[in-house]
Amino acid sequence: MRIALIGSRWFGAEMLKIVHARGYDFHVVAPDAEDRLAQTAVELGAPLSLHTGKRRVTHDHLPGEFDVVVAAYSHAFIPLDKAPISIGYHPSLLPRWRGIASVEWTVKAGDAVAGGSVYHLTDEMDAGGIAAQDWCFVLPGEDAGSLWRRELGPMGLRLLAQVIDEIAQTGTCRAEPQDERFVTLAPRIKEAESA
Template identity: 50%
Template sequence: MRITLVGSRHFGVTTFNMLRQHDVEIARVVVADADDRLAAAAIAAGVEVKVQESPKLVTASEIAEGTDLIVTAHSHARISQEALAAAKLGGIGYHPSLLPRHRGIAAVEWTIKEGDPIAGGTVYHLADRMDAGAIAAQEWCFVKKGETARELWERALAPLGQKLLGEVIDYAKAHHSLLAKPQDEQFATLAPSLPK
């Protein structure tokens, strides 16, 4: 299975390393910033790196030829419909909430702000609307009393993301398809950026 990984930062690197352990070919890594640590990890491993023309959008020309699946990991760029169409199975991303709850850039912060006793993670199909694609995998975890967003992310949600992405990749390799359960829009909430 050939994968184009679009991402950044620590979660991008841990996803890159996880993919390498799942017997897939990482055909290309796409980053918004050439100095990002994900770009450095890919170059060190001999994987081609492509820097996005626009930090907000990934185009079809930035997806490696023959890609089976696009995987995003800490990417804030929208993957264009043409880019998704360039991959046999489209694209997936990980969102640190129980979608459709807390769609948006500050999902973990809103989990804490709302006092949610349960959090979780979702691997979802990339779609036109942010965090609104069908669900491929989902799992929950408890939130500890007094836990910060960063603590929750590091303790539970980031490791859960690696686990779920790995399971979805393994399923895609075995079945040449992805599970897809539509999100129930009546439960959708938004998680926009919070002031610092």
């Protein structure tokens, strides 16, 4: 199975280590050479493209065809025609907290329960069908950073790896529709407070 892994930072680097350890064929796309994902790809000798300074991954960044595109902490627009399946991880119980600041809004709203979702990428932000979800409690007084490190980051790695393995075994990926009645948005906190 050939995977296009598009991501950044710690999460992208850790997902790359998982994909590499499982022996999948892959191509990595990172935002710049200094990013942790790019550095890990270089260390592993992995094929790498950089979309430096752009919030858009193009066909030029993704040579060839893929069985699955995996977004692992990517905020770039990704072409959806490079693989029959395109998935990403979002640190919320979608459709709750669609947007860039989902963990922050979980804490700000005082949610007692948080979670993560592997979902199908679409042209609409965080709106695709759900492939896998899990949940966790939010500890009293916990901030977004500690919630991410304690539960939501590791949960995302586990869920993405699980779905990737299922795709490799079956060639398909579950896609339960999100219930639009329960959509909440999670814009950047500063943008929301200035509106």
